[in-house]
Amino acid sequence: MLSKAHSDFLLSIDTPTVCNIVEMVYPERRGFGYTTKHLHCAFPDLPQMIGYAKTVTIRSKDPVARGEGYMSKRLEYLDYIASAPNPSWVVIQDLDDPAGYGAYWGEVQSNVHKALGCVGTITNGCVRDIPMIAPGFQMLAGSYAPSHAFVHAVDFGCEVTVHGMAVKSGDLIHADRHGAIVVPTDKMDALKKALDDITAKEAKIIEAAKSGKGVEAIKAAIKG
Numbered sequence: 546m547l548s549k550a551h552s553d554f555l556l557s558i559d560t561p562t563v564c565n566i567v568e569m570v571y572p573e574r575r576g577f578g579y580t581t582k583h584l585h586c587a588f589p590d591l592p593q594m595i596g597y598a599k600t601v602t603i604r605s606k607d608p609v610a611r612g613e614g615y616m617s618k619r620l621e622y623l624d625y626i627a628s629a630p631n632p633s634w635v636v637i638q639d640l641d642d643p644a645g646y647g648a649y650w651g652e653v654q655s656n657v658h659k660a661l662g663c664v665g666t667i668t669n670g671c672v673r674d675i676p677m678i679a680p681g682f683q684m685l686a687g688s689y690a691p692s693h694a695f696v697h698a699v700d701f702g703c704e705v706t707v708h709g710m711a712v713k714s715g716d717l718i719h720a721d722r723h724g725a726i727v728v729p730t731d732k733m734d735a736l737k738k739a740l741d742d743i744t745a746k747e748a749k750i751i752e753a754a755k756s757g758k759g760v761e762a763i764k765a766a767i768k769g
Contacts, residue, residue: 546630547595547717547730547733551730551733552595554733554736554737554740555593555595555719555728556592556593556594556595558593558740559593559721559723560579560593560719560720560721560723560724560725560726561723562740562743563719563726563728564579564726565739565743566736566739566740566743567726567728567729567736569739569742569743570729570732570735570736570739571729571732574729577709577711578710578711578726578727579709579710579724579725579726579727580667580685580707580708580709580710580724580725580726581708581709581710582708582709584667584669584685584686584687584708584724584725585672585684585685585686585687585688585689586683586684586685586721586722587672587675587678587683587684587685587686588678588682588683588684589722591681591683591721591722592721593719593720593721594632594634594664594665594683594719594720594721595632595664595717595718595719595720595728596631596632596633596634596663596664596665596717596718597630597631597632597633597634597715597716597717597718598633598634598636598712598713598714598715598716598717598718598727599625599626599633599634599635599636599663599701599702599714600636600637600638600701600702600703600704600705600712600713600714601622601635601636601637601638601698601700601701601705602637602638602639602640602698602699602700602701602703602705603637603638603639603640603649603670603696603697603698603699604639604640604641604695604696604697604699605639605641605646605647605648605649605670605693605694605695605696605697606641606646606647606694606695607695608695609695609697615697618698619698622698622701623657623661625701625702626658626661626662626663627661627662630715631661631662631663632662632663632664633662633663633664634663634664634665634666634667634718634720634725635658635663635665635666635667635668636666636667636668636705636707636712636718637649637666637667637668637669637670637705637707638668638669638670638705638706638707639668639669639670639671639687640699641670644669644670644671644687644688645669645670645671645687645688645690646671646690646694646695646696647671647690647692647693647694647695647696648670648671648672648673648674648689648690648691648692648693648694648696649668649670649672649693649696649698650666650668650670650671650672650673650674650678650684650686651672651673651674651677651678651693652674652677652678652679655674655678655679655682655684656679656682658679658682659679659681659682663682664681664682664683665682665683665684665685665720666682666683666684666685666686667685667707667710667718667720667725668684668685668686668687668707669686669687669707669708670686670687670688671686671687671688671689671690672684672686672688672689672690673689673690673691673692673693675689683720685720685724685725687708701714702714707725708724710725710726710727711727712727716728717730746769749766749769750763750766750767752766753765753766754766
């Protein structure tokens, strides 16, 4: 679990900035570990959020038998979502091809998941009921659609990939209107120092750009 200081640090910066500092501390992470395709952000005015991944796969195109086993799995799923660590992002990979035949997310699911400690969802699938979503619950989705069709969870607690971002259950996720990234938690102090370094460098470049002194001043600032 993150310390409060580390949580506050991550919550103070947006997701593109997290991508920048992760690349500085972990050069091998440049080019992966984040979403690489556009996700529709249902609530772009909500701030950046962090949470531990609760991973799920779903399908909605074809009917599923709704016997005793179906209900048992639904209840086990709720136990998984409610389990530590929290807060959480529910990261859902829609396995249908193409994804988005039916929406897993709407008014009911957003309220249930919010009550169980979830801050939002990240999915290549679709969402609906936008005006009725639980207040403060963020949704980054592949599309919007009106129906839930035959949507059901196939598995949970498994590794998933959503728009290029591979996620394991329990990974720390940082996300905002731009997308999401898996945050490495083993060098949080190094990430903070990287933020200080990049902020100082960018400030010099921006100051030079605004100075009216032309290209030579900008080049000098970039060279550091």
